[in-house]
Amino acid sequence: MEGKAPVSFENTEIAFKRYSDKELKMAKMLFGMFNFKPVVRFAPPITSFALKIGLPIKGMVRATIFEHFCGGESINDCDQSVRILHENRIGAILDYSVEGEQDEEDFVKNFHEIQGTIDKAADSASYPFAVFKPTGIGRFSIYEKVNTGLELNEKENREYDSIKGRFKALCQRAHDKNVPLFIDAEESWVQDCFDALVESMMEEYNKEQVIIFNTVQLYRKGRIDYMNGLYTRAKTKGFKVGLKLVRGAYMEKERERALEKGYPSPIQDTKADSDKDYNRAVELCFEHKEHTKVCVGTHNEDSALLVVKLLNENNLKPNDDRFWFAQLYGMSDHISFNLANAGYNVAKYLPYGPIVSVLPYLSRRAQENSSVAGQAGREISLIKKELIRRRRAR
Ligand SMILES: Cc1cc2nc3c(=O)[nH]c(=O)nc-3n(C[C@H](O)[C@H](O)[C@H](O)COP(=O)(O)OP(=O)(O)OC[C@H]3O[C@@H](n4cnc5c(N)ncnc54)[C@H](O)[C@@H]3O)c2cc1C
Numbered sequence: 001m002e003g004k005a006p007v008s009f010e011n012t013e014i015a016f017k018r019y020s021d022k023e024l025k026m027a028k029m030l031f032g033m034f035n036f037k038p039v040v041r042f043a044p045p046i047t048s049f050a051l052k053i054g055l056p057i058k059g060m061v062r063a064t065i066f067e068h069f070c071g072g073e074s075i076n077d078c079d080q081s082v083r084i085l086h087e088n089r090i091g092a093i094l095d096y097s098v099e100g101e102q103d104e105e106d107f108v109k110n111f112h113e114i115q116g117t118i119d120k121a122a123d124s125a126s127y128p129f130a131v132f133k134p135t136g137i138g139r140f141s142i143y144e145k146v147n148t149g150l151e152l153n154e155k156e157n158r159e160y161d162s163i164k165g166r167f168k169a170l171c172q173r174a175h176d177k178n179v180p181l182f183i184d185a186e187e188s189w190v191q192d193c194f195d196a197l198v199e200s201m202m203e204e205y206n207k208e209q210v211i212i213f214n215t216v217q218l219y220r221k222g223r224i225d226y227m228n229g230l231y232t233r234a235k236t237k238g239f240k241v242g243l244k245l246v247r248g249a250y251m252e253k254e255r256e257r258a259l260e261k262g263y264p265s266p267i268q269d270t271k272a273d274s275d276k277d278y279n280r281a282v283e284l285c286f287e288h289k290e291h292t293k294v295c296v297g298t299h300n301e302d303s304a305l306l307v308v309k310l311l312n313e314n315n316l317k318p319n320d321d322r323f324w325f326a327q328l329y330g331m332s333d334h335i336s337f338n339l340a341n342a343g344y345n346v347a348k349y350l351p352y353g354p355i356v357s358v359l360p361y362l363s364r365r366a367q368e369n370s371s372v373a374g375q376a377g378r379e380i381s382l383i384k385k386e387l388i389r390r391r392r393a394r
Pocket of ligand 1: 183184185186215217219246247248249250251267268269270271272274296297298299300326327328349
């Protein structure tokens with residue numbers, strides 16, 4: 001690999017080639033809106049209410065924020081976005097982004113939908129992974145009780161058995177169809193329960209190759225210790241480790257809860273501490289590369305460049321199947337498209353679902369873009385640069 005040129009994220013022609021001028025201007029307007037805190041705070045509940053009472057605004061939501069961040073309302077609706085990504089060497093990870101459900105009927109419905117995403121991924125090279133959120137197939141409060149070690153009553157025990165049944169059935173299906181499957185990470189007060197469930201699935205299905213992936217949030221303290229422990233157990237028991245590395249999406253909520261309940265915050269004291277552990281986690285995966293497959297889920301340019309550097313230093317090809325990059329659809333295309341163009345393995349989470357049900361997801365994207373320092377600003381300046389470049393090229 002000697003002499004491999006470093007990847008640059010500056011090339012906006014590559015980054016935005018999938019967008020028409022009109023789409024780019026719409027994206028610029030959206031990211032611009034995210035800079036106004038009152039819009040981010042009040043627009044989602046107002047929109048949700050308006051949609052629920054049937055005001056005719058669905059078309060407007062679809063043509064703006066939904067179109068930019070989502071693939072469509074159903075699996076097949078996403079075909080066009082998937083095709084465009086595929087043409088650019090980027091895989092799609094179908095993410096059924098319906099949130100906040102509470103009853104068994106919904107969980108069963110979601111379970112069938114996720115099965116559909118695994119089946120779709122099995123049929124085509126355009127989908128390198130499938131994904132699910134544990135709270136999409138089971139009640140948060142049940143996971144929370146198990147996490148705390150509280151005893152479940154008879155009814156809850158039956159409910160938890162059903163959850164575990166769905167969890168296992170999804171992993172079994174992914175294994176049978178040879179589709180690598182991510183399990184997302186959520187709040188720290190349910191995560192121990194998820195970690196245990198996912199590890200038991202890795203033990204069962206990651207014997208020959210990596211099918212099951214846990215997600216590690218490096219904004220939490222102590223997750224490097226967790227990874228070290230996992231690698232030791234994997235070695236002893238003879239299974240391979242699949243990991244998605246993220247910083248973590250629930251920082252404010254985590255800190256507020258810790259303060260309210262009077263326990264030490266599980267979140268790193270500073271952003272620099274999160275970055276340090278994130279980079280250490282990446283290094284650990286390289287140290288265990290013989291029995292690891294990893295996806296770095298990040299919009300952070302330095303973290304992505306660290307992986308590029310380590311691939312190079314380890315004499316691994318950019319498209320070594322053990323190392324993947326992933327970003328969210330509609331965000332950080334300058335990272336995804338430039339990495340893919342340079343031959344690295346890249347995939348995008350492609351959220352989909354009925355418009356009214358994916359509003360909580362869209363609201364989180366808006367909040368993230370308004371709160372993560374410089375994220376919306378970075379998108380806007382890249383889009384402006386590309387619009388100027390196109391004007392000059394005409
Ligand atoms: C493909 C993909 C999959 C994802 N899956 C999950 C998932 O399963 N679970 C999940 O929780 N999130 C998930 N995320 C979201 C992710 O956790 C981050 O919220 C988001 O990607 C921003 O972090 P970053 O690494 O991109 O970049 P950056 O912009 O460098 O980092 C921002 C992040 O740093 C951390 N941070 C910010 N300020 C501080 C501070 N003062 N102190 C300590 N830490 C701080 C926070 O985690 C914040 O989100 C996923 C993201 C991607 C791209």
